[in-house]
Each structure stands twice: as structure tokens, then as C-alpha cells.
Amino acid sequence: MALIIRELWGHAALQDAGRRGRRHVGVPESGPFDRVAWQLANAVVGNGEPLAAIELAFGEIALESTEHHRVGVVGAAERVWVDDLAFPARTALTIGPGSTLRIAGPAYGARTQIAVEGGFRGRLVLGSVCGEVLARGVRLDAQRAERDRGPMRLAIDDDAIAPWRDDGPIRVVRGPHAAEYEASVDDATYAVNPVSDRLGIRLDGPDLGRLEDLPSFPVTFGSIQITHAGTPIVLGPDGPTIGGYPVAAVVITADLDRLAHLTPGHAVRFQTVSQGEAAEAYRQRSEKLERWLRRIALAVA
Amino acid sequence: MVIENLGDRALLLRELPAELRPWQAAACLRAAAIPGAIEVVSSFATVAVLFEEPGDEAERQAAVMLAIGAGGAASHGARRFEVPVCYELGEDLDAVAGELGRTATEVIAFHTGTEYEVQAIGFRPGFPYLGYLPPELAGVARRPSPRPRVPAGSIGIARDQTGIYPEACPGGWALIGRTPYSIVDVGRAWFPLSPGDRIRFRSIDRNEFERLQGEALA
Numbered sequence: 001m002a003l004i005i006r007e008l009w010g011h012a013a014l015q016d017a018g019r020r021g022r023r024h025v026g027v028p029e030s031g032p033f034d035r036v037a038w039q040l041a042n043a044v045v046g047n048g049e050p051l052a053a054i055e056l057a058f059g060e061i062a063l064e065s066t067e068h069h070r071v072g073v074v075g076a077a078e079r080v081w082v083d084d085l086a087f088p089a090r091t092a093l094t095i096g097p098g099s100t101l102r103i104a105g106p107a108y109g110a111r112t113q114i115a116v117e118g119g120f121r122g123r124l125v126l127g128s129v130c131g132e133v134l135a136r137g138v139r140l141d142a143q144r145a146e147r148d149r150g151p152m153r154l155a156i157d158d159d160a161i162a163p164w165r166d167d168g169p170i171r172v173v174r175g176p177h178a179a180e181y182e183a184s185v186d187d188a189t190y191a192v193n194p195v196s197d198r199l200g201i202r203l204d205g206p207d208l209g210r211l212e213d214l215p216s217f218p219v220t221f222g223s224i225q226i227t228h229a230g231t232p233i234v235l236g237p238d239g240p241t242i243g244g245y246p247v248a249a250v251v252i253t254a255d256l257d258r259l260a261h262l263t264p265g266h267a268v269r270f271q272t273v274s275q276g277e278a279a280e281a282y283r284q285r286s287e288k289l290e291r292w293l294r295r296i297a298l299a300v301a
Numbered sequence: 302m303v304i305e306n307l308g309d310r311a312l313l314l315r316e317l318p319a320e321l322r323p324w325q326a327a328a329c330l331r332a333a334a335i336p337g338a339i340e341v342v343s344s345f346a347t348v349a350v351l352f353e354e355p356g357d358e359a360e361r362q363a364a365v366m367l368a369i370g371a372g373g374a375a376s377h378g379a380r381r382f383e384v385p386v387c388y389e390l391g392e393d394l395d396a397v398a399g400e401l402g403r404t405a406t407e408v409i410a411f412h413t414g415t416e417y418e419v420q421a422i423g424f425r426p427g428f429p430y431l432g433y434l435p436p437e438l439a440g441v442a443r444r445p446s447p448r449p450r451v452p453a454g455s456i457g458i459a460r461d462q463t464g465i466y467p468e469a470c471p472g473g474w475a476l477i478g479r480t481p482y483s484i485v486d487v488g489r490a491w492f493p494l495s496p497g498d499r500i501r502f503r504s505i506d507r508n509e510f511e512r513l514q515g516e517a518l519a
Contacts, residue, residue: 174306176305
């Protein structure tokens with residue numbers, strides 16, 4: 001009972017809920033870059049709690065099934081193929097023994113979450129499989145689908161919970177060192193530098209100025225550091241726990257998932273909002289997501 | 302004390318009360334079990350409280366003030382460790398001595414002659430930033446570009462700090478020695494060092510290095 005990776009371009013790794021509460025020993029949470037897509041992908045295969053899934057970045061993967069498996073694909077990818085049959089992505093499908101599921105590179109956005117009923121099993125490090133890198137030939141054990149069901153398509157029409165689609169400015173709150181810069185990150189349009197990954201997304205743009213390095217202080221996923229070149233790095237889910245670059249702004253929690261879909265060259269704008277607006281955006285997004293998860297759970301049951 | 306927002310679900314504390322080291326402030330904040338807080342991280346002169354979700358800013362700031370004011374709970378048991386170091390294995394020992402206008406023997410004497418505080422853990426899982434170096438050893442710059450691979454147990458110095466690389470990884474500090482001890486086991490969730498702990502280095506020769514190789518810090 002397994003899915004075997006027959007082909008892989010790009011980067012794929014397992015991600016589960018992550019390693020919480022270990023930043024004080026230098027270990028970041030990790031976990032899916034786009035948690036919304038990960039929760040939805042798990043929900044469509046009937047996992048009550050979101051479990052370990054494959055996070056595919058910028059690529060293409062082909063998974064051969066040895067059994068009946070129920071697989072959910074949510075994120076940037078637009079289409080999936082089961083052998084020669086194409087389906088729109090953001091869907092749950094049952095694939096049978098000997099069949100191959102193929103997920104193509106996205107037209108837009110960067111990352112896709114591939115969940116399986118019962119979750120993928122991997123090697124636990126600090127209680128999590130996060131970051132287990134996958135390669136061609138790897139056999140991923142998974143539970144057999146209990147019954148054969150047809151495809152179930154997710155027709156999400158709301159950008160607030162479709163982080164792969166939302167193209168508006170990324171909302172931030174002022175960081176601890178915002179006042180020390182004459183300009184703000186709101187003032188420019190940045191381009192995503194190709195040297196970007198789950199540790200951080202480097203942005204090219206105008207020089208905001210250079211402040212002295214500080215004694216390292218705690219930083220978070222979403223913290224926007226300003227490097228010596230005066231350009232920003234937005235820290236990702238695998239980013240450092242402390243750092244010495246000034247932090248000019250921090251991406252609001254409601255927009256963190258969108259960072260997963262910034263592709264090299266992509267134009268990025270920021271918009272500073274208040275703490276109150278950030279909390280409200282989070283509340284609204286959580287409500288919508290919960291509503292969707294409930295609807296999906298009812299449909300799957 | 303200044304409390305600032307670090308995003309919409311973390312508070313950053315700086316200019317801590319003089320009587321509180323950051324790790325002591327962190328102990329107060331952990332003891333207070335502030336509702337919604339998931340973790341407290343301390344660094345050189347700062348502490349952050351991380352929350353599960355965005356929430357009421359004023360309420361959280363008040364809870365933090367209260368926890369710091371309560372102070373007394375800061376009885377985090379700082380421990381003392383002795384770490385053996387084979388300085389012969391430090392690739393940059395001679396270069397560092399040259400840069401500081403000292404002999405290698407003097408560098409070793411100064412490095413082992415000071416007790417250091419673990420000021421922060423970060424950069425890599427379990428990497429302890431130790432401070433401060435005696436003035437005689439301070440001021441060595443980081444390498445212009447990091448070495449692609451620094452061996453596990455390497456003892457580095459940079460500016461006024463020294464540190465121990467828990468596992469092989471890229472690194473930019475000048476390497477003056479290597480400890481045979483293991484100071485982290487990520488697979489077993491073993492992170493013996495905490496901010497506030499104190500470390501003293503002891504010079505050993507190659508034979509002792511071989512004999513102690515792989516022993517756990519205790």
C-alpha cells in the first residue's frame with residue numbers, strides 16, 4: 001500500500017503540522033508553506049485532522065499507486081492526470097493499482113499540497129516529518145482507500161482562502177525598526193529574486209537604506225528583514241529563529257500563505273495595515289476557512 | 302522596558318529591567334503562562350512572546366508587564382558545563398593568533414581563562430552564542446564568505462563572541478578548536494544548553510580528543 005514517485009522535477013518534501021515550541025532551541029516550526037491549501041487538501045480526502053502531505057514546489061510529479069488511494073490536490077497546480085485522463089486540480093480522486101497520478105507545473109503560483117487519505121508516513125524528527133525531501137524512486141506508504149469514490153472538485157470562489165490566486169498587495173504591519181527608515185516597503189514594487197526558498201524570499205527593488213546590524217533578536221515567519229543591500233528578505237516557515245538584520249515590516253498572519261506562491265520575477269507590493277486590521281483580516285479568513293472545511297467534511301462524510 | 306509588536310501575533314521586549322537578564326525575563330514569562338502564548342524566545346538583549354493567533358494587543362501587553370513585574374519567578378536553574386577543546390584541530394588558530402598579535406598558546410589561555418554565558422541559541426538547532434570573549438580575543442571578523450562545511454564540534458569566534466557548531470554545516474566564524482563532545486541530538490530532542498547556562502573550555506590534546514569523541518555534554 002504505497003505511492004511510488006516515478007518522476008519528479010522541482011522540489012518535493014513532506015510537510016505536516018510542524019515542530020511547535022522549539023524556536024528557543026533554534027528549531028523553526030516548518031510545516032506547509034501554504035497551510036490553507038494543506039488543510040483543504042486534507043479535508044477533501046476526509047482527514048479529520050490535517051496530516052502529512054507532499055508539498056510540491058515549482059514542478060511536476062508522477063506518483064504510481066500500488067493500491068486504491070484517495071488523493072487530494074490543492075494549491076497552485078491547475079490540472080492533474082490519472083494515466084491519460086485529465087482532471088481540473090483542487091480535487092480529490094481515487095487512483096487504482098497501477099495507475100499514475102501526474103501533477104503538472106502550475107501556470108500561476110508556486111506550491112501544491114498533495115494529501116492522501118490517512119496521511120503519508122515519514123521519518124519523525126522532533127515529532128514531525130517536515131522537510132523530509134522526496135526524490136524519484138521513493139516509496140511512500142499510505143493507507144488504502146476504504147471505498148472507491150468519484151472525483152470531488154473544490155470550486156473555491158473566494159480569494160481570501162485561495163492563497164494561490166490572490167494577487168493583491170501583501171498586507172504587513174510595521175516592524176520594530178520601521179521608524180528608522182525614511183521610506184517604507186509600501187513605496188516600491190519588488191521582484192522576487194530566484195534565490196528564494198522556504199527559508200526566505202529575497203526581493204529585488206530600490207535600496208531602502210542600511211542600518212547598523214543589531215545584536216540578534218527573535219524573528220518570525222513573515223518578518224521582513226532589510227539586508228545590507230537595502231533590499232528585503234521575507235522570512236519563510238523554515239527561516240531563522242533569531243537574526244541581526246533590522247525588521248522593517250512583518251506580513252500579517254492572514255497573508256502568510258500567499259508567500260508560498262511568489263515565483264521568481266513575480267511583482268510584489270506591500271500594504272501597511274494597522275494591528276486592528278490585521279486581527280480582523282485573520283478573523284475573517286479563519287471564519288471562511290472553517291466554513292469551507294465544514295462544508296467539505298459534510299460532503300465527504 | 303519597551304514592548305513592541307513583532308507582527309500581529311508576537312511581542313518583542315527590549316530595554317529590559319537592569320536586574321533581569323533576557324533568559325530570566327523569559328523564565329518569568331513562561332511561568333506566567335499568558336493565555337494564547339505558545340512560546341517565549343530570548344536572545345541577547347531581547348525576548349519575544351509568540352502567540353497562537355492575532356489577538357487583543359493591549360490585553361497582551363498588560364499580561365507581559367505583569368509577568369515581568371512579578372519578577373521573582375526567574376529561578377530558571379542555570380547550569381555550569383565544562384567543554385573539552387582540542388585547539389590543534391582549529392584550522393584558523395594560527396591565523397587568528399597572527400591577526401591578534403598573539404601566540405597560539407596565548408589565544409588558548411585567554412579562551413580557556415574565561416567563563417562564558419549562553420546568551421542565545423539559534424542560527425542552527427542548538428547553536429549556543431557564548432559571550433563575551435576577553436578583550437584580548439575580541440574583534441576577529443567573520444570570513445568574507447562562509448565555509449561550505451564546518452565540522453561538528455568546531456569552536457568558532459567572531460567579534461566579541463564564541464560559539465560551538467553542534468552539527469556540520471556552513472559557517473563564517475574563525476575556527477580555533479574542536480570539541481569531541483556532542484552538544485545536541487536533534488533526533489532524540491536532546492538540547493542540553495539553555496540561555497543563562499555557563500560554559501568554560503578546557504584544552505585537551507589529540508589523544509584525549511579521540512578518547513572522548515562522541516561523548517555527550519554533561
